[in-house]
Each structure stands twice: as structure tokens, then as C-alpha cells.
Amino acid sequence: MAQRLRVGLIGLGNAVEPHAKSLIDLADRVEVKAAASRSPERLQAFSARFPFPTTTDIDGIFADPEIDAVWILTPPNTHLDFGLRAAAAGKHVLMEKPLDIDVAGGAKLVDAFRKADRRLGVALQHRFRPGSLRLKALLDEGALGAVASAWMTVPWWRPQAYYDQPGRCTMARDGGGVLMTQAIHTLDLFRSLVGISAVVAADAVTTPVHKVETEDYASALIRLGNGAPGVVMATTAAYPGGEERIEIMGSAATAWMAGGNLAVRWHDGREEKVTQTGATGGGANPMDFPHDWHLGLITDFIDAIRDRRDPIVSGAEGLTSQKVIDQILAKAGWHPTS
Template sequence: MKRKIGVAVIGLGPASLPHSKSLIDLSERVDVRWAVSRTAGRATAFAGQFAFPVTTDLDAVLADPTVEAVIVLTPPSSHLDVSARCLAAGKHVLVEKPLELTSERGQRLVDAARQAGKVFGVVLQHRFRPASVRLKAAIDGGELGTIEAAFLSVPWWRPQAYYDEPGRGTLARDGGGVLLTQAIHSLDLFRSLVGISRVVAAQVRTTALHRMETEDYVSALLEIGNGAPATLVTTTAAYPGHPERIEIIGTKGFAALIGGRLHLAFLDGRNEVVEAEGSTGSGANIMDFPHDAHRAVIADFLDAIEQDRDPVVTGEEALASQRLVDDILGNARQTGR
């Protein structure tokens, strides 16, 4: 039996639900020493759901030698400060998406992790879905041939009540709108599959369906790594919310990844389907998805600690996806769209 790794969870908002369920599933590998919130009320509410020790004293947690790793689930605006404190205390860090409010702050966090010499990963769990893993293998193995075109669509829905919560959809708390906060998972997966070499054109707006500071609709024309065209459309104004979709046209076949379900259709007549594991959180209930992929992210993080290697989604990988967000939004600003 492997030794258990002492873990602390920092931040007990909605994101703590799939992580906590995952840690329970991984109880043979982890010992959850603490669950931390800066507010006593949230800590008490969390303790009513999960049998983890709770505290509001982060300093005490970071001083605890039995805590080897932390999972940071605080708002994006605090990721650099909280994670840097954890790294300085000698802890390995897994941080929720997005990496930080800005790419500049994200770069500082990545640099801090490398300088500390600790394992540092980012929660971009769509890469770990079975269908995503199979699609990447098909692309990397040449099963689809040369990619001739690709398409990403994220037609999600968030009600106004979601954005009425303090800080939601603001630059100060979230760093951005649909592209950085909701679509980042699909955008990161898309980039990891096909690569993005250039943003050709982009359009960004806030629709009349929402009152918010940042955008709820983005479309873009892109070039993928081999120069082929790609199209992106993301929104949180598509009521009642629909599964995200990645489509890839290859010289040997076609791939459609819809939510967590993959259909591969090859020109030689073969077909393959990888079924979805559940919903994707595309509608008003933002936590309406299974925690399987989160469990896989945490398992990979634990493996990385034990094997002294990088996790699948490193800080550099997350930063590359965040810089793509910058490029898309920057293109729209430059052209006034």
C-alpha cells in the first residue's frame, strides 16, 4: 500500500464539492488534514457535508508538517498570493482554473512554483475525460489523418442571478467573462488537441441577456498548428444551456466530441463511440456534472508528487491557454469588434 499524502483544501465555495468527493474516493492515497475557509460560517456549513477537519487559520495549516500538498479553490484574484504562500511553506500546489486574473500574474505564479521546486498543477479537468483522452490519442496517432479544419462551440447558459453574486463576471474577481471563466476548460482542451498558431479575427460582446462587466459572447476565426482554419464560438447566453462541442475534420475521418461523448467516423467505414459520463454544467446549475474528471486530475497530481514529475496540466500549459484568451480578446479590441 502506498503511503498517504497529507492534503489541505483551501477555499470552501462551490468548487470544493467535486474536489471533496474526489478526495473521499481517493482516501486510500490521501489524508485530508484540513479544509480551510476565511469565514467561520462557510467552514461550519462545509463541516456539515464532509467529515474533514475545518479551520479558518491558514497560517496554522501551512505550518503543519503533515500537510504536504494543498488544493487551492479560492477566487482567481487570490491564486497568486495564496499559492505563493503555500509554495514558500514547502507545499505542492494544485490550483483551480483560471490560473490567475491576468497572464502577467499567472506568469509570476508559474515562476514561483518553478523556483520552489514543488509540483504545481492546474485544474483543467476536461483533458481527463475518457472521450478527450481517446480523441487526443486518435489525433496524435494519425488515425484522423491531417487535420483540415476544426470547430469549438460552448453554448452555455448562466442566469442573471449568477452574475448578481458579488464579484461574478468582474475583472477584479474573475479576470474575465465567458472565455476565461466558463469556456477555458474547452478552450484548453481544444488547444491541447490541435494547437493554435494565430488569431485571425474575433468578436466580443455582452448581450442584452446579462448585466455584467465582462463579456458573455465571443467568436473567433483561428489558425491551428498546421495552418488549417478553426472557428470558436462561446457564450453563457444560450438558454437553457447545451453541451460544449469540438469537431475535427481530418483526411481520414471526422471527430465530434459533444460534452463527454465522442463519435469517431472514419472514411474506411469504421465508427467508434465513447459514451459520456454525465452532464457538463452547461446550464443554470453550475455543479451539474460528475466528479470523475476532477478525481483523475487529483490522482495525476498525487502521481506527480510520488514520481517527482510534472502533472499533465502544468502551470505553463494553463498559462498558454490564458494567453490565447488574451490574444482573442486583444484582437477584438484592436479591430473594435
């Protein structure tokens, strides 16, 4: 790897903003060689905001020998093709979530990057919130005691206009609804903290609130990594949208995460808090959140390339979270509406 990681971006839609801001912050470690989109309007809008060279030549990103890593920020149904091309070209890849529209495609990507000895990361940035990092450390230290139960809730809101956008939350483009497209962030963080070993029972529906092909509500009774009981619930039908929550009940303390805010209370009276400012994307504007979490994710991805290790949110990790989503929907007997 050169002194600075040389990067190409593919896809300049909504997802690019926190990545671009983070790459500006990391200018001493990263050089963006090109930002590509086939849309002239998106190229123009991106150029007005960010100081990176732009191009319509996506093929050139893969062919350029000076590009070390590719950010794939396009819709999920493009991930398998673009990812396999990047692996064949010897590029590292940071993939926007989800890894692919289905588990089979995701498994092909993980295998391709393993064989190419290139790093594959997934943009599941909630693991890099300060509260998430602190809670992970406390759990690793055993500071909460034995985990007796845990649950996560994502009471978010999306207006019908969000779903009226072409391809939004369709199986063909996005691969799923609330679990795959919105709640995967919280689900991935939850799984990284307490594990999910089994789905005991589940329900998934498209509520009367939305006209959409995929589910906008899902819930499940689960078993955590240690076999303790847990609950998962996610929806985009909860107007006007609230903070996602993770609660972990231990034998020595209980921890609550609401959005990015962490509170821990021990049985002996001690308390600890980690607070953040800003929204978390739970309302009508899905991009209403700071880019700090992306900055942590991208810093780890760059370090992983330098150290020849998997990033914290590797392709395999992203695929494991996606498998849990499949298990919930299968247990629910859910299928897309016609």
C-alpha cells in the same frame, strides 16, 4: 512524500465539492489534514457533507510542516498571494482555474514553483473525460489523418441571478467573463488536442441578455497548431444552455465531442463511440456534472508529485490557455464595461 499525500484545502465554496468527493475516493493515497475557510457558514455546510477536519486558520495551512500539498479553491484574485505563499513554504499546489486573474500573475506563479521545485497543477479537468482521453490518443496515433480544420462551440446559459452574485465575472475578482470563467475548460481541451498557433480575427461583446462587466459572448477565427483553419465560439447567453462541442475534421476521419460524448467516423465506414452519462454544467447550475473528471486530474497530480514530473495540466499549460484568451480579447478590441 509520506506514504499518503497530506493535503490542506483552502476555500470551501462551490468549487470544493468535486475535489472533496475525489479525495474521499482516493483515501488510500491522500489524507486531508485540514479544510479551511474564513466563513463559519461554509465550514458548517462543508462539515455536514464531508468527513474532513475544518479550520478558519488559513495561515496554519501554509505553516503546517505535515502538509505536503495545498488545494487553492478560492476566487482567482487570491491565487497569486496564496500560490506564492505555498511555494515559499515548499508546498505543491493544485489551483482552481484560472491560474490567476491575468497572465503576468500566472507567469509569476509558474516561475515561483519552478524555482521551488514543487509541482503546480490547474483544475482544467475536461482533459480527463474518457472521450477526451480517447480522442487525444487517436490524434497522437494519427488515426484521423492530417487535421484539416477544427472548431469548438460553448452554447451555455447563465441567468442574471448568477451574475448578480458579488464579484461574479468582474475583472477585479475573476479576471474575465465567458472565456476565462466558463469556456476556459473547453478551450484548454481544444488547444491540447489540435493546438492554437494564432488568432486571425475575433469579436467579443456583452450581449443585451446580461448586465455584467465582462464579455458573455466571444468568437474567433484561429489557426491550429499545424496552420489549418479553426473557429472558437463561447457564450453564456444561449438559453437554456446546450452541450459544448469540439469537431475535428481529418483527412481520414471526422471526430465529434458533444459534452463528454465522442463519436468518430472514418472514411472507410468504421465508427467508434465513447459515451458518458450526466450533465456537463452548461445550464443554470454550473456544478451539474460528475466528479469523475476531477478524480482523473487529481490522480495525475498525485502521480506527478510521486514521479517528480509536471502534471498533465501544469501551471505552464494553464498559463498557455490563458494567453490564448488574452489574444482573442485583444484581437477583438474588447474592454470591460463601466
